[in-house]
Amino acid sequence: MNILLVYPETPPTFWSFKGAIQFVAKKASDIPLGMITVAALLPKEWEKKLVDLNVASLKDRDLEWADVVFLGGMNIQIQSFREVIRRCKARGLKVVAGGPLVTSNPEQFPEVDHFVLNEAEITLPPFIADLGNGTAKSVYRTNEFPDLSRSPRPLYELLDHKKYAQMSVQYSRGCPFDCEFCSITLLNGRKARTKSREQFLGELTSLYDLGWRGNVFIVDDNFIGNKRKLKNDILPALIDWSQLRRYPFRFTTEVSINLSDDHELTEMMVKAGFVHTFIGIETPNEESLQECGKTQNRQRDLVDSVKKLQRRGLTVSGGFIVGFDHDPPSIFEQQIRFIQQSGIVTAMVGLLNAPTGTRLFERLKAENRLLRIMSGDNMDGSMNFVPKMDPDTLIQGYRHILRTVYAQKAYYERLVLFLREYRHPKGRRQRLSGAEIQAFFRSLYKLGMREKGRRYYWKLLLHCMLRYPNKLSTAVTLAIYGFHFRRVVEAL
Numbered sequence: 001m002n003i004l005l006v007y008p009e010t011p012p013t014f015w016s017f018k019g020a021i022q023f024v025a026k027k028a029s030d031i032p033l034g035m036i037t038v039a040a041l042l043p044k045e046w047e048k049k050l051v052d053l054n055v056a057s058l059k060d061r062d063l064e065w066a067d068v069v070f071l072g073g074m075n076i077q078i079q080s081f082r083e084v085i086r087r088c089k090a091r092g093l094k095v096v097a098g099g100p101l102v103t104s105n106p107e108q109f110p111e112v113d114h115f116v117l118n119e120a121e122i123t124l125p126p127f128i129a130d131l132g133n134g135t136a137k138s139v140y141r142t143n144e145f146p147d148l149s150r151s152p153r154p155l156y157e158l159l160d161h162k163k164y165a166q167m168s169v170q171y172s173r174g175c176p177f178d179c180e181f182c183s184i185t186l187l188n189g190r191k192a193r194t195k196s197r198e199q200f201l202g203e204l205t206s207l208y209d210l211g212w213r214g215n216v217f218i219v220d221d222n223f224i225g226n227k228r229k230l231k232n233d234i235l236p237a238l239i240d241w242s243q244l245r246r247y248p249f250r251f252t253t254e255v256s257i258n259l260s261d262d263h264e265l266t267e268m269m270v271k272a273g274f275v276h277t278f279i280g281i282e283t284p285n286e287e288s289l290q291e292c293g294k295t296q297n298r299q300r301d302l303v304d305s306v307k308k309l310q311r312r313g314l315t316v317s318g319g320f321i322v323g324f325d326h327d328p329p330s331i332f333e334q335q336i337r338f339i340q341q342s343g344i345v346t347a348m349v350g351l352l353n354a355p356t357g358t359r360l361f362e363r364l365k366a367e368n369r370l371l372r373i374m375s376g377d378n379m380d381g382s383m384n385f386v387p388k389m390d391p392d393t394l395i396q397g398y399r400h401i402l403r404t405v406y407a408q409k410a411y412y413e414r415l416v417l418f419l420r421e422y423r424h425p426k427g428r429r430q431r432l433s434g435a436e437i438q439a440f441f442r443s444l445y446k447l448g449m450r451e452k453g454r455r456y457y458w459k460l461l462l463h464c465m466l467r468y469p470n471k472l473s474t475a476v477t478l479a480i481y482g483f484h485f486r487r488v489v490e491a492l
């Protein structure tokens with residue numbers, strides 16, 4: 001069979017980094033890791049072709065070639081997702097759909113022929129068997145969570161590596177915490193299921209052997225969900241692997257704030273090659289943290305926790321939310337103050353929404369406050385429920401946060417504060433690719449000559465070269481991110 005795997009287009013958001021990746025002449029920030037993992041689960045004798053609509057277009061000849069189209073995606077990709085279905089059905093092609101979007105809301109897509117929901121390691125094999133026998137059902141789902149030893153090495157060979165800013169690898173699924181608004185535990189459970197050391201390092205080695213060098217995103221729900229295994233098994237091996245190859249990868253991942261309590265674990269991560277982590281801060285308001293069950297963030301100095309990680313060698317990005325029932329009128333200024341004081345340069349601020357099936361969704365449904373299925377776009381200013389705060393006040397306050405923290409003066413002040421706290425790993429020279437060197441010269445032109453407020457960029461470069469010359473690459477990267485964020489905020 002000829003299997004066409006299609007990954008929908010993601011519209012511009014904070015996470016797309018579309019304004020930043022142009023500096024390194026890339027088409028997309030992230031790869032469709034789920035799609036190339038599904039491809040690896042398909043029979044080896046089947047022909048497979050991937051079209052990622054973030055880096056290429058879906059051509060008629062692709063559809064003519066295909067016997068079946070496999071389609072996956074997230075809520076934010078729903079418009080592109082529907083358009084792919086429309087084109088497939090116009091040609092009489094069968095569509096097999098999976099991923100978070102349809103797992104949560106399959107009833108929204110009556111045109112889909114077969115749903116392979118939840119985790120494909122369990123639901124895809126019976127579908128393949130039934131398809132071969134001519135008895136394929138319309139829905140395949142499970143309440144089980146697979147052992148990740150059953151997960152194959154993704155088919156990275158299907159990708160055009162030159163078009164992506166970073167590669168992705170998954171080590172674990174699931175998170176031990178259960179925040180009310182989060183769909184992670186609904187989709188992947190509360191137990192951190194992990195791959196073996198051999199699997200994990202094998203996937204990294206396959207990327208290395210394919211010639212990849214640079215950024216690798218470990219796309220776990222919470223990388224430190226099983227600290228003991230990390231300390232005793234994974235990180236010691238990863239440290240040896242990275243040192244032997246002279247640190248070919250710069251790792252990024254997602255963790256919970258309690259990483260800051262574990263000095264040993266943080267040091268091991270940095271020694272293994274981690275340079276950046278995303279953390280869900282959500283809010284500095286203690287009552288709102290209690291409301292949403294964010295226990296790991298409560299009763300601690302969150303600013304100090306962030307700075308501990310920065311001082312140990314990690315850049316920290318933060319997720320922030322407004323719209324909790326317990327948010328006071330002062331929440332907008334509280335968020336601004338926290339973001340500025342913490343030195344979190346990349347602050348992803350969104351309005352609270354309730355993903356289908358989460359505890360928040362069920363609570364709001366019981367309270368008769370739900371309005372619609374969430375859009376998945378944290379930049380469209382929409383909410384799918386009736387908030388306690390006046391909606392107009394909430395939306396205006398949300399926009400005020402973004403326009404304040406991404407104004408050039410505030411952004412560069414925050415960047416300088418971060419550089420003061422951040423400890424660059426000693427004895428490790430950062431390899432710069434040709435694309436990164438090109439990005440630096442493009443930044444001189446775009447940020448230093450063309451952009452209004454360019455004096456802030458020149459002041460940053462001078463400050464960095466005089467005081468933190470070993471942090472110059474990090475400073476330039478974050479300045480380029482700022483360019484992207486300003487473009488996004490201007491579109492609000």
